[in-house]
Amino acid sequence: MMLKRGGVGVVFALLSSGVSAQGLEEAAREVEEALHLTPDAENGRKVYMVCTVCHRPEGWASPDGMYPQIAGQQASVLIKQLADIRARNRDNPTMLPFTSPRLLGGAQEIADVAAYISALPMNPNNMVGPGFDLELGERLYKDECAECHGPAGEGDKKDHIPLIQGQNYFYLIRQFDWIRSGKRRNADSKMVKQIQRFTPREEYSVLDYVSRIRPPENKLAQPGWQNPDFPDYARHPWQTLPAYQMAR
Template identity: 50%
Template sequence: MKVKNIMRPATNRFYNWLGFYYFYVFIKKLSCLFLCKISPQTTTPTGEKMKKLLSLTLLLGLSTISMADAPLDNELKQAMAATGNIKNGKQVFKLCIVCHGTEGWGTIDGNYPQIAGQHPSVIIKQIADIRAGNRDNPIMFPIAQIKVMGGPQSIADVTAYIGTLKMTRKPELGKGDNLAKGEKLFYRKCAECHGANGQGDEKRFYPRLAGQHYDYVLRQLKWIQSGKRRNANKTMQKRIQKFKLADFEALADYISRLEPPKEITAPIGWKNPDFQ
């Protein structure tokens, strides 16, 4: 007899409604890119454009809510097996721009990670985990749903497009006051899985750490330790269980200074020509 998980629907409904609020904010920002002419005087839609915005928000938001409990267990395998279409992926990537930027570099304050240069398997897994409710992300949860982003093929498509983007050479860094300690912790606790240069492992779904923003790395380390990031690797969680804040700060600072390979980094001042 198969026992149903009675907690997951309730959890999903909570994130549906919380996510709907964030989704409205997301659509409002997105409208400034595609419904408005951006200028110092005009940064928000008005009149008919606002009506279109509200209609779009309601339509997509309600669609998101109706699809939240859809079975998504096989999406990771399906998306991994699919061949990504870069042209379609560029269209799907418009959903990502508001938070991750047109270059996929995230934000310098670390609120949103750099996704350019990340392993395709890692991006696919995180999207699949978020929309299946395996990773808590109220902002991205409604955006990642089938009725908004699309099915497994769309996940493969947007991942393929992200794969064409080069990384920034200037991620957010820490204070740089305890790098020796950070290096020691990295080689003791992280290098075995993520590599000596923070390159990660595509086949084992281990993310590239080199070039990631300091505050994002710091936050994820703390969430993994506390269990807030529920899809985290259990071995990693055990390895950092006794870490103090100073340990996390030193480790994240060192990681943020690891340089990715030159062939996957963009020239200084580069802008994504697809969205200029």
């Protein structure tokens, strides 16, 4: 099994949280397989249909923090998270049924949908924080976060470190708290330990700053853009379905 940052520490942290060694092996094997496949983005579009209910056709989700913006995310990160959820290395009861082989498919489909999502343009108007303490947030980001997540929050596809630029503020808070408490079990052990000492002021200021890191212009959607791959019923299903279909 190939392990990224954290090495043996990640294994012990996950096993102590109830993740089985078999689950770790299954996820690692599926990640490696998917990473070495040639993705078919057109098939990824078809697979993505099942994801649009929560993540929306554009992949921007909602600003309330319930779901993340996944458009533009590193494909390797998407692959790893899907494999981890499926192998129950990451607790996500909402997504678990959608990652089943019956609905999602196998490693090829994971590679396909990850390629499709990573190519989607990002929301140019993501939800940002209140902007009260950005100087502290910038300093903390440069000192504590940039080494792994990159100076512009671009992530690292080789080490499956997520792109966090342009992410919704409330989702960043939710995941930060889950990582610190151990609820997000597949988090990097180095980060779990590192953020234990963050005060509430430091947490909110650094995540406010992160939410304001603007992705490159070529990754952003044009004003008013909607994903042309999906018709209106995929965007507002209960408003556009005929009455007889809604009653079925």
